[in-house]
Amino acid sequence: MKQSVRILTAVLPLLFLLNGNAPGFDRKNYAVSISSFNSYKMFIRGITDYNMRRFDAAADSFKRALASDPDDELTRYWYGKALDAGGYREAALAEWENIARTGLADAAVTAKLERLSVSAPARRTVQRLDDYIYLKPFSKEKFFYSELMQPIDVIADEEKLYVLDYADNTLKIFDVNGRKIKTITYGKKPLSHPKGIALDRGNNIYIADSGNDMVHKYSPDGTLLMSVGSNGYAEGRLACPSSVAVDAEGKVYVADTGNNRVSVFSVDGEFLLSFGTLGSDDGEFMRPTGIAVDDKHIYVADSGNLRVCMFDRYGNFLSSLTNDLFFQPRYVRLSSSGDLFITDEKRMFCYDRETSSVRGVPNSRRTTTAPMGMCEGGDGTLYVADFLTPKIDCYIPRQTYYANLEVNIERTLISAYKKKEETSEKRWIVQAVSVRDRNGRPVTGLTEKNFSVRDPGAPSAKVSFYGAHEDLKKFTLVFLIDDSAAAKPFQARMAEEVKRCIAPLTNDDNALVIHYNDRVRVAGDLDARNNRIEQNAASFGFGGNTRAFGDAFSEAVRRVLPSLRRTGIIIIISASDIDAKSFTRRNHEACALYAKNNFIPVTVIDMRGTVNDYLSDISTLTSGHYLNAKKNIVYRKELEYLKKAYTGLYYITYQTVFTPRQKGNYRECTVNVSYRDLRGVDKGGYLLTERELGDTSYGSGAKSESGGGGGGGH
Incomplete structure (x- = not known):
């Protein structure tokens, strides 16, 4: 009788969810975006089947959920996972491509797209928004962010990050850990609302001092070497310069915003030429604010005309780049591969010169409030000055961050505490996580320190290996x-x-x-x-x-x-x-x-x-x-x-907490793996079950006294 009660208690949440006579569905109570109860019950059935490793059944449930709610990206993500686990690679790729096309691809989706695209190069048809994904602020340490007021431009070399602050009129130089090394506050006079910075090949520093209508050049140690410009319209004079760039020969190019032109100076500061005038025709400007140069071309962010213009090195107009998504292009910089980064009022873009296509950086509208200047670091990281937050945001090329380790949450189990730790609101979560390299070979020898978990019920989860089950x-x-x-x-x-x-x-x-x-x-x-x-x-x-x-x-x-x-x-x-x-x-x-x-x-x-x-x-x-x-x-x-033969499968475990009201609900979790300079991520999920202590969720037959201890990847 006691065993019957236990089994009944275990299955009540699922029976309730699958009951067609359930009360009206409030998706807020279930922490999901799914909009109908019918979709949700099929989604829950799919999650249950997936974690029991019944992948064909799981795919069928997710497909039925999508029939009722085709726009739900969470269900589509899981549908792709079930198809992929079942061997249907092409079908899984198609589902994740659909998510990417809507602009809702997160780190886990982009990682899977990159993996499947690499393994099936002939199938690379997804219209990727960009090769960058948001990582994190450069530093969350107080000694860094307390230094920032209104960062307007940023540039990086191998060892330092240079941040130009518009509000307190300084250039601040930080080490790789965010500790301030040096501050520059003067040109010929105190800086006044500086807007742009650049480095030349010798790591000399250039600052567009907008309030003083000048551009200053400093040595790497911060010594002032020269200044060019003064207020006015005549040749060699400047009016509110917003950006500066330096070519391989040391020539200095200035976005002379107030004069609606570009001015060019020699390595010694002598005026060479200017081009542009107020207007909207080819070769004309309305508030040019950003400038970049390579060995053949000059690129100008023509903010008032909502475009980016390209000129040859002599100032002859060649073409202009416009896009319906442009609101006010502000800064431009070239990547190491020759693509052009563009910051707009609320988001960022990348112009691929080979394909002549413009792509928006995913999530940039939600993570970077007011993007201004940006630059590419030596490791490919994209640093962006967020003017209003204030912070420096970091975006990472997905092919060097998420795609170099293939991480998959194969299944999620829920085990109970030891008897002395019994509580109805705590569980051990056990994740079976596979880790492979880009060539599909298992990665062995990882420790608990290589894994981190993000789970709403475990904000500071301590990961350990699970090896208790015989x-x-x-x-x-x-x-x-x-x-x-x-x-x-x-x-x-x-x-x-x-x-x-x-x-x-x-x-x-x-x-x-x-x-x-x-x-x-x-x-x-x-x-x-x-x-x-x-x-x-x-x-x-x-x-x-x-x-x-x-x-x-x-x-x-x-x-x-x-x-x-x-x-x-x-x-x-x-x-x-x-x-x-x-x-x-x-x-x-x-x-x-x-x-x-x-x-x-x-x-x-x-x-x-x-x-x-x-x-x-x-x-x-x-x-x-x-x-x-x-x-x-x-x-x-x-x-x-x-x-x-396969030794790259790890069982990791951590503690999670949930309230009685959350029982029976779906909870999402993310596992990140870092190993040397390699990283990978996957997203999984589980149900907060009503199972009694000592039971293990999803009918796996696994029972444990503890979620801790034991060995790692077997």
Whole structure:
């Protein structure tokens, strides 16, 4: 009776959510953007199936949720995760592309898009908004942000960050940790509302001193070297200069805002030329505020005309760049790759000169309130002066930040505290997290310090490794055995290979046998008894062809996914007709990805001593082996290899808290992994269940006394 009550308590939240007679849906209570109860109950069913590793069922639930609420990016994100885990890479990519097109791609989505685009280069059709994603402010330390009032321009070299402050009329130089090294406040007189800075190749500093109508040049140590300009319209004079740039020869280019022109000076400060006048025609300006130069061109942010103009080095007009999204272009700077960064009143853009396309930097409107000057650091970081907040924001190229580690939250489990820590409002969250490099190879040897978690119920979560469950140390082997008519001559040899293969299995290991021909036949259940495994393997039927091989393969993966055990698949083949027709629901690549994405290596034993191209692809992609049965196979070594083939899977755990009102709700969590100079991120989620202490969520069969301790990636 007590056990029945426990089970009923465990499933009540899900039954309530799936009840069509539930009361009116208030999405605020569930911390989701999903707008209808029907969508939410399908979403919850999908989350439950996903964490039970029933990926096909999860994908179906998410698809049904999207049918009711097609604009919900959270459901679409999870739909892509379920498709990807199920081996449907192209379909997953399409779903995440849809999110990117709406401008709602966060770090997790951009990481997945980059990974799938790299693995499927021919499929790179997503219209990416930009190659940059928001990282964080340069420093949150008081000794840094207390120095800022109205940062208007910023520039960086390898060791220092230069911040020009409009309000307190200073240039402040900081080290990489945000500690102030030096302050420059004077030119020929105190700086007055400076607006622009630049560095030349010798790290000499240039400041556009707008209030004094001058441009100053300083040595790297801050010594004033020269000043050019004075108030006026005549040649060589300036009026409220807003920006300055220096070319490789040391020539100085000034956005002479008050005079609606560009003025150019030599390395020694002599006036060389000016171009532009007030107007809106080609070559004319209305408040030019930003300027950048390369070896051939001059780029000017023509703020009043809502455009960016391009000139040759002699001031001859070449073209102008306009965009419906431009409100008031203010500053321009060139990237190391030659693209042009543009800051507007409320957001930032990047102009790709190769494709002549303009892309907005994702989330810049929400993270950087009033972007002004920006620059690219030596490591590719984009620094942006936020004039109103005030702060210096950092944006990171996704290909160097999120895409160099492939991180996936494979499943989320909820375990209870120890008895002495019992509370109805606390749980241990256990995340199964896989970590691979850009080439898909497992990353091993990580420690707890390489992982960080963002969870609403654990604002300062301390991550540890979870190794309490005994199944993490056990192994399951699945045999897929050819049972077609063509396999009959190999009956005795196939039975012998199975017997030799299972001999090295330990008492903690078990095996499952699946026969395939033109249908799928599962011979018994998972069993640890060698004689029973041999009997199941020898229960041949011999008939038909191998057209059901793909279905048998999918069934093998599906059956072992809910377990916490390590798993390997051994395919014993004797027929020669496995081809594209042998794969129906999943093609051979999707089958391989289904196994690979779930850390299941596949080894093929070919009784004929030949090589089947389809099975060879599967074994290679899953890090398995293709073995010739006519040669002596050392199965002890092969099983050792299968058990250790994937070592980049880590079980991490942390504590979370939730209130009674939140029980049954969905909670999102994010896992970040950093290792040396590599980083990766993934987003997952779970239900705040009503389960009693001692139970583990999602029917995994895992129970624990504690979420802490134990080993890491296995």
